[in-house]
Amino acid sequence: MPLVRPTPQELLDRAIADIEANLPGTDARTRRSNLDVLARVHRAGMHELYGYLEWLSQQIIYDTAEAEILERWCNIWGLSRIPASAATGNVTFAGTNGTVIPAGTTLTRSDGVEYITAADAIIAAGTAIAAATAAVAGATSNAVAATALNLTSPIIGINSAATVAAGGLAGGTDTEDDAALRTRLIARIQQPPHGGADFDYVTWAMEVAGVTRAWVYTQELGLGTVTVRFVRDDDVSLIPDAGKVAIVQAYIDARRPVTADVTVVAPVAVALNFSIGATPNTTSVKDAITTELTDLLRREAIPGGTILLSHIREAISLAAGETNYTMTVPAADVTHTVGQMATMGVITWL
Secondary structure, three states: OOOOOOOHHHHHHHHHHHHHHHOOOOOOOOOOOHHHHHHHHHHHHHHHHHHHHHHHHHHOOOOOOOHHHHHHHHHHOOOOOOOOEOOEEEEEEEEOOOOEEOOOOEEEEOOOOEEEEOOOEEOEOOEEEEEEEEOOOOHHHOEOOOOEEEEOOOOOOEOOEEEEOOOOEEOOEOOOOHHHHHHHHHHHHHOOOOOOOHHHHHHHHHOOOOOOEEEEEEOOOOOOEEEEEEEOOOOOOOOOOHHHHHHHHHHHHOOOOOOOEEEEEOOEEEEEEEEEEEEOOOHHHHHHHHHHHHHHHHHHOOOOOEEOHHHHHHHHHHOOOOOEEEEEEOOOOEEOOOOEEEEEEEEEEO
16 A cells, blocks of 8 residues: 555544544634644644654665665665766867976866876877866866867967867766665676676676666577677767777676677667758757757667657657658668667757
8 A cells, every 4th residue: 555645634534523522612713822842843743753754764665765765775686876987088289389288187167177197208290189088077077179268277389278189088977876775786686697688788888887777689691609799879980999898898797607709899879860840940949859869869760770750750740849841861761781780970050
């Protein structure tokens, strides 16, 4: 039987009824009387107790537990919350040839996010590239290529303005939230480790910071082989680079069965473009359609998968404010070969 939490008024009525039942002839409803005050104080205390019981009832079940209690359940099952990670990448400096940019140099983005160089760099042919890491971990530390940065403290012979190099500053992730941690816990309970079952590889990949989705393909490269593909939806690029692939490969290698030949690879991005005429043809409707299509791809795009035309049409129709539309591209289901994966392309508005 589910917990039914009384309303504040119901609690007050109960308190008044109890007082009047145990003190015959009294009226606990008289405004500002001591008995009325007593009933209201009792009501407040009981309301808080019911609130605590309601919260507690959610913590004793895995699929509703939150924060610290969720982490305690996870610890029992051998899981832990994935911590935040800092973005890393290269920064391009300009200045006088031969000038050294020392390790530990701090740069600031326009919104105040700071980055610190990891090693010395020397200006040659007018420029230098230095590796840098965000000072504070989190998804906000990611930055696309050409993002402007500025030296926190000037260096003689170095331009104060720098830019993020090709490839961007990537890999920054927030601390795993309750929803993602809860999903992993339920998967661990429902699919206990089997020493190399297909879902084990998905579980291992998802334990690496930043990995949001993963897929496993058995015997794709021959007998005894396992191929794992994954993406990082919240990173600068959905498709992981070679460095991120190497991290997941090493993590799985440390856990896989000794006889398994495991290969971790990134999906091959195939941009899915659209040609759409929206009614009404307003910016807000266009933005809503873009959001719905992006969400559709996040839910349904998988390596080697098919994006159904009917689902694309449904996503457009769900956009807030849309009353009608026309679409010429795509005109049929969009299929992909092994390893290929649909990613959000360009919308041409008709």
